[in-house]
Amino acid sequence: MSQVLRTHAVSRLRYLVQQVDRFERFHAGSARLEINAFTDLFTTDDVLSQIWDALRAHLSVSPKAWHEQANREREVPPLPRGAADCMAFRFATFRYMKSDKADLQHFVSNLFPGSYLNERLMNWKRLIVHPFAADCRTLVRDLPGRLPETEWVQLDECLESYLNGPFEQVGFGPRAWTDADDERAAASLAQAEAATTPAEPVAETSAVEAALAELEACVEAVHSSEREEVLLDLAALRIERRRPTFQRARFLAR
Known part of the structure; x- marks a missing residue:
């Protein structure tokens, strides 16, 4: 267990949100490159890698076994039930897709609906990528407030406590991303932009x-x-x- 500067931890968590915003936008032509780059960031960064270390304890389903079952049965199996289990599985899926044994285009072409490759990929992203990104935003929203108000913090302990407790109630879980989630995300973004827009000067009667x-x-x-x-x-x-x-x-x- 190692301590991290609190300000550095919060800064890297905010950076994670910027990266998932970018990561979500990949298409069929850039999928492998973007998955590889994001996976490298999440596993090598001194702060973000601690999230993966904490999630790994919740990995209850092997992505390799899950994909083999899907290919064998020609049907997408259900995801783990727990919120932390699902977040762990989704990131482990990115790591599996980074390996030479995985062929994402072949997998989505055979098992996800759509008239063309990018539409099939979009439906895979709705099951794997967008929920993972939503969980990252939830974690970044909640975790800084749970860190002690000290110069140095034990980040791994805070992550473990959060994932084992509150996250199970607020995490995205096993379902796929829907159009309703798109609408809620757009409304949330509009509210955030409105909150940061300077108000018009009000006439004073001082x-x-x-x-x-x-x-x-x-x-x-x-x-x-x-x-x-x-x-x-x-x-x-x-x-x-x-x-x-x-x-x-x-x-x-x-």
Whole structure:
């Protein structure tokens, strides 16, 4: 067991989400290259490899045996029932597909529905790739909040506790990805984008605004050669006050 800097662990977990977003988009022509690259990342990165180490304890079905059964019976067997078991199986499937013994195009062409290769591959991805990506996002959403607020953390222990407990209730499980999942993912993305969009500036009725308005009224009533210059200064103060990046020091300096 080794400790990891908490900030480094959180950073690599966020990086994982970026990588699964990219990984999900592969097609028939890039499948082997993308699977190989993602598998290498997940097994060699100092933080992400600990996820695989923790998942491996939940691997209850051999991908090799599963694929042999599918080819023999000409039917896709069910996946393991547990959420952690399924996530482990799906990643182990990527590792199996990386081997020279596996032929993904042949497998999906014979066992998954579709009029052409990429459509058949899409249906395989709905069973294996998209649920795994969803589980990665769930793990990255939940795990940082479970890490101790210390400089160094025992990541493997936190992963084991999470996979054996809460993850069983929130993990994707054995089912395939559906159109309803696409809709939920799109809605979730829209909400996230809305949450990060800056709000329109709201008119303020603070004491400062009231003071500016009062000064403006006083200056309007004065007939002086400097009247227009003072009004321009007050307008500049009002603009400064309403900046989204308002800085008190800069306002007072004016």
